[in-house]
Amino acid sequence: xxxxxxxxxxxxxxxxxxxxxxxxxxxxxxxxxxxxxxxxxxxxxxxxxxxxxxxxxxxxxxxxxxxxxxxxxxxxxxxxxxxxxxxxxxxxxxxxxxxxxxxxxxxxxxxxxxxxxxxxxxxxxxxxxxxxxx
Numbered sequence: 001x002x003x004x005x006x007x008x009x010x011x012x013x014x015x016x017x018x019x020x021x022x023x024x025x026x027x028x029x030x031x032x033x034x035x036x037x038x039x040x041x042x043x044x045x046x047x048x049x050x051x052x053x054x055x056x057x058x059x060x061x062x063x064x065x066x067x068x069x070x071x072x073x074x075x076x077x078x079x080x081x082x083x084x085x086x087x088x089x090x091x092x093x094x095x096x097x098x099x100x101x102x103x104x105x106x107x108x109x110x111x112x113x114x115x116x117x118x119x120x121x122x123x124x125x126x127x128x129x130x131x132x133x134x
Contacts, residue, residue: 002034003027004080004109006118007041007101009134013075015056024117024134029076036080038108042068044101085111096125 005013005028012019013028020028028035042065048054049061060071072079082104090100090107097103102120109116110128119134 001027001030001032002036002112002114003132004036004038004105004112004114004116005041005077006105006116006120006134007044008119009117010037010041010045010072010077011054011057012134013077014060014071020134024132027115027132028117031076035075035077036114037072037077038080038105039082040101040104040108042079080108080112082108083111093126097122 009020009024009028017025027033045054045057046061049058054061057071060067069079086104086108089111090103093103093106097106097120102123105116105118106123106126106129108114109130110126113130115130115132116123117132117134123129123131
């Protein structure tokens with residue numbers, strides 16, 4: 001399985017994996033699965049952290065890009081770049097979800113045929129999106 005994790009899932013993987021349900025946690029740690037975190041999620045986390053510290057990931061977020069990459073790789077997570085195809089798909093999604101970061105994750109998951117791991121119930125309303133809920 002190829003998996004894309006939502007921003008909050010990345011925080012949980014790095015700080016409180018017990019917040020994930022058994023199915024999501026098993027899928028993320030399964031060495032046969034490819035797990036990705038989007039550059040959009042990293043950007044979103046840094047923006048949120050700048051407004052109100054995300055204490056659970058502060059050491060990672062305070063240390064910059066290399067620390068984020070290292071933290072992801074230590075957990076077997078690869079970075080998913082944003083492509084023009086992803087941007088075009090995000091722009092054509094129905095206006096169900098207004099958050100631009102979440103719209104990008106939805107577009108990336110659909111375009112790259114990834115299963116999106118999230119706890120956001122709004123994602124269920126998108127056709128063609130494979131979900132694994134937390």
